[in-house]
Amino acid sequence: MPRRALWPLLLAALGALHTVAHVHTDAWLLAIVAVAVLVASVARAGPARAALHGWAFGTGWLVAGTGWLFISMHRYGGLPAPLAAAAVLALAAALSLYLALAMAAYARWRRGRALPDAALFAALWLLAELARGVLFTGFPWAASGYAQVDGPLAALAPWVGVYGIGAVVGLVAACAAAGLRPVPAAAAVLLLVLPALLGTVDFSRPTGTLQVTLLQTAVAQDEKFAAERMPEAMAWTAQALLRAQGDLVVAPETAVPLLPGQLAESAPGYWEALLVHFARPGPAALVGVPLGDFERGYTNSVAGLSAAPPYRYDKLHLVPFGEFIPSGFRWFTEAMHIPLGDFQRGVRNPPSFAVRGERVAPNICYEDLFGEELAARFVDPALAPTLFANLSNLGWFDDSVALPQHLHISRLRTLEFQRGIVRATNTGATAIVDHRGRVTAQLPAQQRGVLTGTVQGRTGTTPYAWWAGRFGLWPLALLAAGVVLAAVFRRRT
Structure with a gap:
């Protein structure tokens, strides 16, 4: 040649x-x-x-x-x-x-x-x-x-x-x-x-610490919606949520994989038991769950469970073909057999979830690639997050380099904003990352488990957060x- x-x-x-x-x-x-x-x-x-x-x-x-x-x-x-x-x-x-x-x-x-x-x-x-x-x-x-x-x-x-x-x-x-x-x-x-x-x-300073519990459900993607596998996986998730100690427990994206109507039919009392438990003194919870119905549309969401009023975060930056179907490409989604198609988008600058004086800002899966969108949450310092929480499901990609790559991405976000991040994932990488980008605790990939640890909340605005949030x-x-x-x-x- x-x-x-x-x-x-x-x-x-x-x-x-x-x-x-x-x-x-x-x-x-x-x-x-x-x-x-x-x-x-x-x-x-x-x-x-x-x-x-x-x-x-x-x-x-x-x-x-x-x-x-x-x-x-x-x-x-x-x-x-x-x-x-x-x-x-x-x-x-x-x-x-x-x-x-x-x-x-x-x-x-x-x-x-x-x-x-x-x-x-x-x-x-x-x-x-x-x-x-x-x-x-x-x-x-x-x-x-x-x-x-x-x-x-x-x-x-x-x-x-x-x-x-x-x-x-x-x-x-x-x-x-x-x-x-x-x-x-x-x-x-x-x-x-x-x-x-x-x-x-240092553009940020400590606000306090949270004791966190992160769940890694380890459900293979081809089993996530399977009738023979789902009850056991949902039961494990519920038990881990109910047994969690500390200040905050986080379950990954679509840890509860059923829509509200499906949940009421297939697992009556499941969601109600979680609501009652977290309404009592103890840890609060962030749980990945799809929400909505046919008339109002569907969202890939995070439900915040605590004694405070109900909290909901809806994913803003949707994945093409996975969460919305670009015009003219419905044939591709049907060929892929993707069970969740056209989702509704969340709001651009959502409120954070209040936990023990900290403002925890959820984002779902690859939303944390878009730092400029996360920066919009820092325009008002009084409402800016003191901590990020990423809820992901990378089960689509098995034990590939996508998992450590996504952890690298989250680590860069912590450096940009000088905020720690807790990552609760289905298959990995479930981890706690401090505001300096250091991984302080992590679960092995592809294994079901519970990760506990401490993360520090911080306040203050980096130059990047200031200009990217505005412009x-x-x-x-x-x-x-x-x-x-x-x-x-x-x-x-």
């Missing part, structure tokens, strides 16, 4: 290696090196060739980072293996078009000057990641900033968030790709070393666009 044809395949392999740091905590530098090789390759190419290089790198990156989608489509959705594999590849290839356009623009507008070109690359890299994370409901899984959760750039999280960290990754990589020239080499080292030297500034991701997008426009203008003058 000619070398010219082989190089895109090597870049695709490098893109795949880029995702290693989304699972392994000591591989953050590998992600930067992979991007640096991409920079060097597109710097020597014309726009068309650079677009191919960016597309190949992005496709390898996303196939490796989201290959677990094959499990949900083939094993649980019933799609033949070739079609499921083709669907994963097609999604990765389509989403990589953003990076292809960015690399073509870089090849077209770079000037051959190391630092201005590095700034241009970082801006285009950022715009490509923002496009993937926002357009068409957004799919920001495996964004480059998540690979840095254990690296020195993690100190930037409370300032610029995951996309800002990704932009700095692009800047460091572009400086490193300039070789041993003194100025760009020094810039790359400084960008890596300075955040670590400065350390993480979303527009400040980053406008900054990147300004850098690109400046490069284009200088190129033409």
Whole structure:
């Protein structure tokens, strides 16, 4: 095979290696090196060739980072293996078009000057990641900033968030790709070393602690709605909820998998017993449960059980095909045999759940990928969360890298907002993460169990929470666009 044809395949392999740091905590530098090789390759190419290089790198990156989608489509959705594999590849290839356009623009507008070109690359890299994370409901899984959760750039999280960290990754990589020239080499080292030297500034302070109990139900996805398996799983969940001690017990997404009407028919008295128990002094509970009916619509929800008035959180950011059906794609949902289709969306800035003076903010499954949406809860400091709770069901993906990847994502959220998070999941990773992104307790994946521990609530607003809560991701997008426009203008003058 000619070398010219082989190089895109090597870049695709490098893109795949880029995702290693989304699972392994000591591989953050590998992600930067992979991007640096991409920079060097597109710097020597014309726009068309650079677009191919960016597309190949992005496709390898996303196939490796989201290959677990094959499990949900083939094993649980019933799609033949070739079609499921083709669907994963097609999604990765389509989403990589953003990076292809960015690399073509870089090849077209770079000037051959190391630092201005590095700034241009970082801006285009950022715009490509923002496009993937926002357009068409957004799919920001495996964004480059998540690979840095254990690296020195993690100190930037409370300032610029995951996309800002990704932009700095692009800047460091572009400086490193300039070789041993003194100025760009020094810039790359400084960008890596300075955040670590400065350390993480405390924008938050403690409010108190909660004793928490987290349930991991470990129900296989193909058994979750099975009549022969459901009664035993629901009984275990109820017993674990009723026996929990401390201040707060959390059960995962759809831990109770039946709608209210189905629950009243199939398990009469089940929900009422929970309501009566948690109305007494003792722990409060957050329980994942679908709510609604045919006339009013359905929601993927969290019910808050306590002596206080009833609490309800409805999922806002729904999963395409899993929780709502994009126009023209109902055939795909029917082929996947997904039992929960069109859900209603919750409100953008919901109230938190009050527990022992703490404000616990639930989010469901991959909602915690969208930090800019969580930031909206911090606009009013008096109502801002002091703690996050993520309720997830990743049973669709078995014991794949999706589980540690999601834990990485949650850890980055704690750094952005300087808030701890408790994660109650069906199959993993059920864990307690403090406001510094450190996992203080965790259950083994794929095993039923109960995790108990202590988590600290905190108050205060990080710079990222302040600007993202008010303006979303527009400040980053406008900054990147300004850098690109400046490069284009200088190129033409």
